[in-house]
Amino acid sequence: MYPNRWNDFRPSKKLWLWSMVGASAGTMLIGFLFAGWTTAGRASWMAEDAAQDARAELAAALCVEKFKSEANADSNLATLKDLSTWKRSEYVEDGGWVKLRGMKKSLPGVASLCAKELATLDRISASNGPSPTSGG
Secondary structure, three states, X not given: OOOOHHHHOOOOHHHHHHHHHHHHHHHHHHHHHHOOOOOHHHHHHHHHXXXXXXXXXXXXHHHHHHHHXXXXXXXXXXXXXXXXXXXXXXXXXXXXXXXXXXXXXXXXXXXXXXXXXXXXXXXXXXXXXXXXXXXX
16 A cells, blocks of 8 residues: 555645745745855845955055155154054045045045054055066
8 A cells, every 4th residue: 555655646736836836935045045146136236345345455555555655654654553543544534645646535445444554564664665666
């Protein structure tokens, strides 16, 4: 009797329909939660976010170079390091190192990235190597 049980089984259309719905929902649930699937809108948002971060990092690197090229860079660095962490980005913005030529306003997050990078330096003159544009 039991060996023929599966052979004799004939599911109804209703059972087939709900089985397919459940399998589809389970596949989507696993795909979106664990397999890294994403919607087109989310992918677009992620790409824009990554581009914004890349622009901010590039602008921060240029900010650091602009800061280091100042005549009184060592004293500016000492002033920056004397400030509390949350006031450093304001100091960098007020100094004008964040704004780049042709930009009406600075990108979000650039001042804090620039200040964080500058705070890691010991001295400007010691860390100032040959400029990438000087060919040396």
